[in-house]
Amino acid sequence: MNAYRADEPLWAAVDAAITDGAETAFSFLERLVAAPSVVGHEQEAQDIVAAELARLGFEVSRLDVPEQTAAAAPGGVAQAPYAGRGNVLGRINPGRSPSLLLNGHVDVVPAEAELWTSDPYTPVRADGWLTGRGAGDMKGGFAMGLLAVAALREVRPAALAGELSFLSVIEEECTGNGTLAAGNAGVLGDAVVVLEPTDLSLLLGGVGVLWIEIEIAGVPAHAESADRAVNPVHSVPAILRALAEFENEINAIGDPVFGQVARPYNVNVGTVTAGDWASSVPGRARLRVRVGFPRHWTPDEAFDRARAAVLKTDDPWLAEHPPTVQPVGFRAEGYLLDDDHPLASAMARAHEAAHGTAPPRGVLGATTDARFYLNQFARPALCYGPASRHIHAIDEGVELASIVAGARTLARFIPAFFATEAQS
Secondary structure: OHHHHOOHHHHHHHHHHHHHHHHHHHHHHHHHHOOOOEOOOOHHHHHHHHHHHHHOOOEEEEEEOOHHHHOOOOOOOOOOOOOOOEEEEEEEOOOOOOEEEEEEEOOEOOOOHHHOOOOOOOOEEEOOEEEOOOHHHHHHHHHHHHHHHHHHHHHOHHHOOOEEEEEEEOOOOOOOHHHHHHHHOOOOOOEEEEOOOOOOOEEEEEOEEEEEEEEEEOEOEEHHHHHHOEOHHHHHHHHHHHHHHHHHHHHOOOOHHHOOOOOOOOEEEEEEEEOOOOOEEOOEEEEEEEEEEOOOOOHHHHHHHHHHHHHOOOOHHHHHOOOEEEEEEEEEOOEEOOOOOHHHHHHHHHHHHHHOOOOOEEEEOOOOOHHHHHHOOOOOEEEOOOOEEOOOOOOOEEEHHHHHHHHHHHHHHHHHHHHHHHHO
């Protein structure tokens, strides 16, 4: 912290630039939230990101996501064709060493619009929060990261002494294939900060995550003869019981790293669909399920165990007509950055210099794209971002003050990273 104290007037000027630039960052965030970037429809939002990166002096390029990225784990099963969809990359000082990469995902989960207080893609500011789908997860992180960069370019341009990249990716919410494709193409850094919403804490690890689809076959018919047909919906409770038992078994497996997480391995039934007419017996029922699993399992092992659990149901119809199970999205490995890694220590020092207290550090019973940098590319990565509420839920939002606070941390971390790495 003494190194920061030595330049207190300079940091005061940086903080003033962040404060002055906050409204511009919030306006950018509003435009980004207003672009409904659900999977398969990300490009309007990507155009907004590209324009903002260019305005801030980044060299901007587009990166394709090759179809083969989805061929096998750790890639996820693709959700839509990749033609016409892709990542956006901005770079300052390309090719210069050391290099730092800021990563964010532009895709958002769907919104049950009729349940929201207002239209989910019309951003609303109230009581210090900006509400809208994706505001928290994680478009607020884009605003935070670029606000810090804008202040540094205004007050301390020479502090951006290495290559600073900003990568906006697709499909983080379902596969991670955007980040994986970029990494495969060599878009990496000596270190990576993923701007996920962390309430200004350091997120260092996550569990494995698998998506599966379970299909139950029935015997369709007119409702008049439903008593002589087989409605697959009647077997859904047996599948739910099997999944609940599987979840209990997984959570009995100990991992000290996740000791502070009450239930790290949730098995969540996200969608249940069957039939298309009230007077028809449906021919099949489908459940899409998210499975959290321990770090020492591979995605293939998690799939085999989940499938075996589903096939152990106590339903007589399913015993004779086993459901089919297939992967349909995430095949994500668990990951962890050591608590005492220099990247974590450097970010903690920057946060403390900006705010006077050390940030919390922890892990999460979920996943982020940080896993690829650690597992596939041997690059240190952590998540740090603003405070959010109701992510993946109704009236999602981001706290505007935390965007400013997080930008103050990043504005200290980025110059210190370049200076320290240049000397090592």
